[in-house]
Amino acid sequence: MYFNSLAAALQMDGHGAFVWSAYFITIGVVAMMVYAPRRREQRFLRQLEGQIRRSEGGNPPGASKEV
Amino acid sequence: MWTLFHKFGSPPWLYRLSGSILRWLLPITLLALVGGAVWGVLFTAPDFRQGNSYRIIYIHVPAAVVALAGYYVMAIAGAVSLIWRMKMADIAMRACAPIGAALTFVALVTGSIWGKPTWGTWWVWDARITSMLILLFLYLGVVALYEAYENKALAAKACAILSLVGTVNIPIIYKSVDWWYSLHQPASIKFTGGSTIDPSMLYPLLFMITAFYCLFTCALLLNMRVEILQREQRTAWVRALANKGAAG
Amino acid sequence: MTPAATVTFCLRLLRRQLVLGLRRPVELGNPLLFFAMVVALFPLGLGPAPDTLAAFAPGILWIVALLSNLLTSDAVFRSDLEDGSLEQLLLAPQPLYFSALAYVLAHWLLTGLLLGLASPLFALMLGLAPGAIPALAASLLLGTAVLSLIGGIGAALTVGLKRGGMLISLLILPFYMPVLIFGSGAVQAALNGNPAGPFLAILGALLCMSIALAPMAIAAGLRISVDT
Amino acid sequence: MTPAATVTFCLRLLRRQLVLGLRRPVELGNPLLFFAMVVALFPLGLGPAPDTLAAFAPGILWIVALLSNLLTSDAVFRSDLEDGSLEQLLLAPQPLYFSALAYVLAHWLLTGLLLGLASPLFALMLGLAPGAIPALAASLLLGTAVLSLIGGIGAALTVGLKRGGMLISLLILPFYMPVLIFGSGAVQAALNGNPAGPFLAILGALLCMSIALAPMAIAAGLRISVDT
Amino acid sequence: MTDGGAADGVLLSASGLSLERGGRELFSGISLQLRRGQLVQIEGANGAGKTSLLRILAGLSRYGFAGHVEHRAAQLFLGHQSAVKGLLTPRENLAWHVAGEADFSAAEIDAALAAVNLYGYEDVPSHALSAGQHRRVNLARLYLSRAPLWLLDEPFTAIDRAGVGALEVRLLQHLEQGGGVLLTSHQPVTLAYPLLRLDLATGTLQ
Amino acid sequence: MTDGGAADGVLLSASGLSLERGGRELFSGISLQLRRGQLVQIEGANGAGKTSLLRILAGLSRYGFAGHVEHRAAQLFLGHQSAVKGLLTPRENLAWHVAGEADFSAAEIDAALAAVNLYGYEDVPSHALSAGQHRRVNLARLYLSRAPLWLLDEPFTAIDRAGVGALEVRLLQHLEQGGGVLLTSHQPVTLAYPLLRLDLATGTLQ
Numbered sequence A: 001m002y003f004n005s006l007a008a009a010l011q012m013d014g015h016g017a018f019v020w021s022a023y024f025i026t027i028g029v030v031a032m033m034v035y036a037p038r039r040r041e042q043r044f045l046r047q048l049e050g051q052i053r054r055s056e057g058g059n060p061p062g063a064s065k066e067v
Numbered sequence B: 001m002w003t004l005f006h007k008f009g010s011p012p013w014l015y016r017l018s019g020s021i022l023r024w025l026l027p028i029t030l031l032a033l034v035g036g037a038v039w040g041v042l043f044t045a046p047d048f049r050q051g052n053s054y055r056i057i058y059i060h061v062p063a064a065v066v067a068l069a070g071y072y073v074m075a076i077a078g079a080v081s082l083i084w085r086m087k088m089a090d091i092a093m094r095a096c097a098p099i100g101a102a103l104t105f106v107a108l109v110t111g112s113i114w115g116k117p118t119w120g121t122w123w124v125w126d127a128r129i130t131s132m133l134i135l136l137f138l139y140l141g142v143v144a145l146y147e148a149y150e151n152k153a154l155a156a157k158a159c160a161i162l163s164l165v166g167t168v169n170i171p172i173i174y175k176s177v178d179w180w181y182s183l184h185q186p187a188s189i190k191f192t193g194g195s196t197i198d199p200s201m202l203y204p205l206l207f208m209i210t211a212f213y214c215l216f217t218c219a220l221l222l223n224m225r226v227e228i229l230q231r232e233q234r235t236a237w238v239r240a241l242a243n244k245g246a247a248g
Numbered sequence C, D: 001m002t003p004a005a006t007v008t009f010c011l012r013l014l015r016r017q018l019v020l021g022l023r024r025p026v027e028l029g030n031p032l033l034f035f036a037m038v039v040a041l042f043p044l045g046l047g048p049a050p051d052t053l054a055a056f057a058p059g060i061l062w063i064v065a066l067l068s069n070l071l072t073s074d075a076v077f078r079s080d081l082e083d084g085s086l087e088q089l090l091l092a093p094q095p096l097y098f099s100a101l102a103y104v105l106a107h108w109l110l111t112g113l114l115l116g117l118a119s120p121l122f123a124l125m126l127g128l129a130p131g132a133i134p135a136l137a138a139s140l141l142l143g144t145a146v147l148s149l150i151g152g153i154g155a156a157l158t159v160g161l162k163r164g165g166m167l168i169s170l171l172i173l174p175f176y177m178p179v180l181i182f183g184s185g186a187v188q189a190a191l192n193g194n195p196a197g198p199f200l201a202i203l204g205a206l207l208c209m210s211i212a213l214a215p216m217a218i219a220a221g222l223r224i225s226v227d228t
Numbered sequence E, F: 001m002t003d004g005g006a007a008d009g010v011l012l013s014a015s016g017l018s019l020e021r022g023g024r025e026l027f028s029g030i031s032l033q034l035r036r037g038q039l040v041q042i043e044g045a046n047g048a049g050k051t052s053l054l055r056i057l058a059g060l061s062r063y064g065f066a067g068h069v070e071h072r073a074a075q076l077f078l079g080h081q082s083a084v085k086g087l088l089t090p091r092e093n094l095a096w097h098v099a100g101e102a103d104f105s106a107a108e109i110d111a112a113l114a115a116v117n118l119y120g121y122e123d124v125p126s127h128a129l130s131a132g133q134h135r136r137v138n139l140a141r142l143y144l145s146r147a148p149l150w151l152l153d154e155p156f157t158a159i160d161r162a163g164v165g166a167l168e169v170r171l172l173q174h175l176e177q178g179g180g181v182l183l184t185s186h187q188p189v190t191l192a193y194p195l196l197r198l199d200l201a202t203g204t205l206q
């Protein structure tokens, strides 16, 4: 460990704000890169399942749109 | 060889393969990223001229390097999709664009944050930075074009053409930006380019670059999986998957 | 037509135009990206020296605003004329003055407002002194509204002709110039430490005047254009 | 298709596109007037100090050339798609490569060539040193041809979409940038007393490459666009 | 269906209309009065001037013709162009229509779309519709409008046979409720209703 | 009229065509062979997929459908859109046509324009023409073309009754000279010639 204390690590001789904000922004972007496709996949599968159920199981309970 | 090529063309096979790869690659990647960052931020000595702001290099440089490489991955996938009409190459190409854009964005933002303490300004029109900005434009152009097409099969073809045109152009863009910069020769700011880097800084840096490559692979596979499902939504295997997913 | 009905109608028109401009929220990024690219052209063309760029930043951003307005105002009524929507609009019982205003407002929201809001970022990239940024954003927000109104007049007058594009630029560019002068003047004043207020006040006065007059000119122009 | 028939066909296409662009000879003046006005914007926006203007004249003229290309390339194929001409073109027995080239050539004749020929006048207006004018004209003539070819690719890829305008700018502006750099570089070199030859040679090489490759990309893009 | 219209049931009256385009006289001395319950078809070959006359009657052409037009009721004009935006869905096209007749409820719009056989296409972007479906989006306005006076320029273009039948039923219903219809069509109108013919060449109504 | 076409007289053959758009199956398993002297009408309601099928057969749609199409002769395709430039005159439109079939002499073009009743309008800018005249400019290509295979998407739209009659005569002439015609139309085809019907719903040719 290069730094002596947590405070020193946070401060980094006045450069702390820059370094840490850079790392946090990167963490945010990386998290989005991993999380967004997983969520899309999950949501798509759920939507497809609903679609299959609708087309196979006749009328859904809430949708009585007869014209 | 040819059978492998065909296997890569088979969506369910790729879907399952990517699932099993991701199962171990994704955790390892995330661990490596965290570990490398901790190594770089907390356990290395500061650069003697730039002090602690140098620690941004452990994300800045890997992101920049992988973002550049990503464009070539995208272009190769585009070429394969146009020449052999391979559906999976389409999908890979499409998946590269947002990832590359995200990494370019990281490189630009971290670079810009680095620039403030180092040069005293958020932004300079340096050759390397300018060409990175243009790379971001290129990536976002592909994303925008893909989003604009409603028919995704056609969207992929259009993007393949665009990324191939881009491939021809990237070296030209790089060269031209270099010339532009040297032509004007602003005296005020210079990269320390060529300064030898201390091994104690180099190892975590190389480690982080590897980790970013793994991250790119993971994100690529994750994005491809969604795309495969959406393209193949009428096939039996996706429908079975949906039913299973809902039950489980 | 009751005033309430007219307001509802204009809001509906506004919504329609905005949806036509941005079918999906993702598309909001396109104009911003476009501005960023055009801003990037200037260092590439004029050279990267930070001090000259900073000195030119007000002018550059104002020229970008003006050109992007010019580029897009030709399209304000064109597709509506081509598919017959415009003649339906003229037959609507609501006063054309307000409908024209709704069209222009939608255009401004998609060009001027976005550019005004994003301008601080571009100003930083060009190295403009942070103190001048409020004046820049304010002058862009006011000034682009005037530009959109003037551009609407040009669009209304030329939309009926089979050849738009170039002609409209010739008609409206001279009217754009005062806005450019006062707009970049405001930023220049702020840069030099003088108050930007008087310039902004002039832009505000121009805006009031054009809100009052431009929609009438647009309405008259549209009637002529549909008649051809 | 015999080569002779293909040539005749392409000349016919060229003639058609030119007539569509300039129904009456008077209209030749419009693009020039447009350039003049946009060039006039820069002194207004950047401040009229003669020496700075002269120093930046190469960049300014090149940026104007680039923007006017951007402005007009969206329209290269759009009306043809909308009225069904494009699908007829795809069904024509002649190779699409040459037809695409004819379209681009017509576009260049109406924008780049005109601007290149008129550029000495604008250069004088901005106070550019007379010695740099030949380099300026030559670089504009070569470079705008590259721009038209690249713009054609963007137009072909986006013409089938219901939303043009902004998207095409996003696609092609990055590819325009090298041309801008080498083009204004040539003039800058001439201004500084260096030979402009190398820059012009690069522009020429870019032109050869894009003549060989761009029509193929355009043809592929058009096939996709008609298919939507 | 009682708004507008004078006591004598005249919805539209025009007198002494004549028009010359490109050096040709298209028609001259046309006078007509359209009353409630009247169905008038303008007859003439391609280029005879039917569209030009309709646009004059609608008030879209205001210069370059001689004569006088007086509207006495709200009108619905459907021209050659369909005023349907490709980027918008049929539902949005009707809900946000620029003709601004009224605020229609979602149920009304859905019913109108169903009436022109676009049930199931409400939310497809209109550019993905077929030529006939595209025109049907516009024709759905016939089921929404409360204007008594209808000016229709070739409403049956690109519509299939069943669709033409349904449209004719709608016209009949409108006429029976006291509306007036002035239309042009190259297809024969097979409506069980007295049809007046306006011959552009002679300028007479029969 | 002897260029192209195989010895067995097949101008166009397609097999196993199926298409799905927007989650709907429009047609499936359509196979057809068009021979010299055959007149085929594609039948179906609005949105049935007639235009989509014609575009596949013409080679304009290349992705997103299953099946195989083979051309054995030069073709003439007239779509919903007329490919007529408003800024050009009818004469210029034909002389500089982008379909690039051949160089037509001025006399040929004038004759074709006269045949579609545009005599006297050769030099009027096309945007000043009426809707029907505009389409007639395009239809004049039927009098110029030497392609044996004609694919016509609703050729009678906006044409008046006399015009439809003249067109039918031209079709008959083409068929008798050994050409083949595949067309869609919502108006009944009243040609004294054996008409085959392709029903999209069942995929059969009768």
Ligand code: HEM
Pocket: B057, B060, B061, B064, B065, B107, B108, B109, B110, B111, B112, B113, B114, B115, B118, B119, B122, B123, B124, B128, B129, B132, B133, B190, B191, B192, B193, B194, B195
């Ligand atoms: C975007 C493309 C970029 C790439 C490929 C890139 C790459 C690099 C590389 C490889 C280094 C290490 C240089 C060395 O050790 O000598 C570096 C350093 C640096 N970068 Fe970037 N960078 C990029 C963008 C930016 C941006 C946008 C900024 C800020 C405006 C920036 C600011 C810096 C700073 C301040 C350094 C350290 C400066 C120095 O060593 O003198 N970079 N960059």
Ligand SMILES: Nc1ncnc2c1ncn2[C@@H]1O[C@H](COP(=O)(O)OP(=O)(O)OP(=O)(O)O)[C@@H](O)[C@H]1O
Pocket: C228, E021, E022, E026, E044, E045, E046, E047, E048, E049, E050, E051, E052, E053, F124, F128, F129, F130, F131, F132, F133, F158
């Ligand atoms: N701007 C103009 N200049 C010259 N002639 C014109 C102009 N506008 C229209 N015309 C002529 O007016 C005539 C009438 O056109 P109009 O559209 O009214 O015909 P129409 O009866 O509706 O025909 P269609 O059945 O084909 O729709 C046409 O012959 C056309 O050439």
Ligand SMILES: Nc1ncnc2c1ncn2[C@@H]1O[C@H](COP(=O)(O)OP(=O)(O)OP(=O)(O)O)[C@@H](O)[C@H]1O
Pocket: D228, E124, E128, E129, E130, E131, E132, E133, E158, F021, F022, F026, F044, F045, F046, F047, F048, F049, F050, F051, F052, F053
């Ligand atoms: N991009 C698309 N997305 C979704 N659906 C589409 C798309 N393109 C076409 N369709 C659908 O395909 C169907 C067939 O259209 P097509 O134009 O072939 O019909 P058509 O038989 O020619 O009808 P018409 O008689 O009205 O001309 C329509 O129902 C349309 O909604």
Ligand SMILES: [Mg+2]
Pocket: E050, E051, E052, E080, E153, F130, F131, F132
């Ligand atoms: Mg008409």
Ligand SMILES: [Mg+2]
Pocket: E130, E131, E132, F050, F051, F052, F080, F153
């Ligand atoms: Mg059709």
